[in-house]
Amino acid sequence: MKTLEQEFHNPSAAYRGKPFWAWNGKLEEQELLRQIDVLHEMGFGGFFMHSRTGLQTEYLGEDWFRLTDACIKRAQELGMEPWIYDEDRWPSGCAGGLVTKEPPFRRKYLTLTLNEAADSSEPPLAVFAARIDGLSLSPGYRSFDRLQPGETKLVFRVHTMQPQSVYNGFTDSDRLSLAATERFLDVTHRQYAARCTEFSSIRGVFTDEPHRGMVFSDFSDPGGRSRGRTICRRRLRRPMASRCCRVCRSCFCFCAGSRFQG
Numbered sequence: 001m002k003t004l005e006q007e008f009h010n011p012s013a014a015y016r017g018k019p020f021w022a023w024n025g026k027l028e029e030q031e032l033l034r035q036i037d038v039l040h041e042m043g044f045g046g047f048f049m050h051s052r053t054g055l056q057t058e059y060l061g062e063d064w065f066r067l068t069d070a071c072i073k074r075a076q077e078l079g080m081e082p083w084i085y086d087e088d089r090w091p092s093g094c095a096g097g098l099v100t101k102e103p104p105f106r107r108k109y110l111t112l113t114l115n116e117a118a119d120s121s122e123p124p125l126a127v128f129a130a131r132i133d134g135l136s137l138s139p140g141y142r143s144f145d146r147l148q149p150g151e152t153k154l155v156f157r158v159h160t161m162q163p164q165s166v167y168n169g170f171t172d173s174d175r176l177s178l179a180a181t182e183r184f185l186d187v188t189h190r191q192y193a194a195r196c197t198e199f200s201s202i203r204g205v206f207t208d209e210p211h212r213g214m215v216f217s218d219f220s221d222p223g224g225r226s227r228g229r230t231i232c233r234r235r236l237r238r239p240m241a242s243r244c245c246r247v248c249r250s251c252f253c254f255c256a257g258s259r260f261q262g
Contacts, residue, residue: 013081016045020085024054027067036074046081047071048206051088051096059088059096060187065195072198081203086188089166091209093180097170098187105180106171107161107213116155128154161213175210 007015019039039047049068057063068084075082088096100106110125129151130141147153161171174180193199 011045013045013079016043018044018046018048018081018083020050021047022050022052023057024052026056027063029067029070032067032071033074036071036078036080040078040080044080046075046083046203048083048085050085050206053089055088060098060191065192068192069196069198072196072201076198076201082201083203083206084192085206085208087208088168091172091211092207093173093175093184093210094167094170095184095187097168099173099180099183100167100170102183103160105173105177105183107174108158109161109214110216111157111159112216113155113157115153122157125156125158127156130154172213175212 002010002012021035021039036047049071051059057067072082086092087094094100094105127144128141129144129147130137131139131150132152141154144153163169163171173184189205192202196202
């Protein structure tokens with residue numbers, strides 16, 4: 001076993017840098033192996049196989065897993081650490097649209113309408129009455145029955161995110177949904193376990209930025225602007241804000257991590 005001083009002067013693979021290795025074209029085995037050799041010559045200790053914009057090989061298809069196996073074998077031959085990245089681009093959760101082909105698993109967001117007419121065709125999530133003072137509700141809010149003088153009617157509705165090209169024509173996933181997270185594990189982590197013959201040699205998984213998304217936006221404005229904003233929890237107080245915030249505490253990270261380890 002190396003001493004600390006020896007490890008510092010000539011680090012083993014575990015302590016060397018490992019780049020995000022962008023797979024962003026038509027993947028060819030000999031070219032991938034050549035690039036691994038170059039990474040090894042440069043002194044890297046491993047790599048993260050990372051699907052990026054431009055990928056022409058089917059993500060999580062037969063060639064994908066065949067080439068992943070080939071790269072893992074070459075890493076083993078060179079004493080490097082192979083890691084996988086669990087998404088097509090980012091953030092983790094939709095598997096490049098394979099999860100969100102199914103509408104129930106698509107990300108949701110809220111809209112807030114003021115003084116909406118009562119004959120809307122879509123049932124609201126919640127309706128409140130409040131006196132609005134700038135960005136604050138003064139002195140508070142109440143469940144709506146009818147408006148009192150000076151009050152405004154606040155109508156909240158749940159909407160589904162619109163498809164976007166970054167998700168291959170689908171949407172981001174609903175990370176507050178246990179069923180959506182299980183589906184992601186089924187089509188990603190469990191597929192690696194079932195279809196990679198070298199699965200046991202994978203050093204680990206990089207899960208990238210899973211989050212619930214903006215509460216009041218789907219980020220689908222073609223001009224790049226958010227169609228809403230997250231309302232400050234302090235201004236809404238309980239129960240309107242905390243009802244959502246209680247559910248948002250690392251639901252996805254805990255679920256994905258614990259199930260993959262098990």
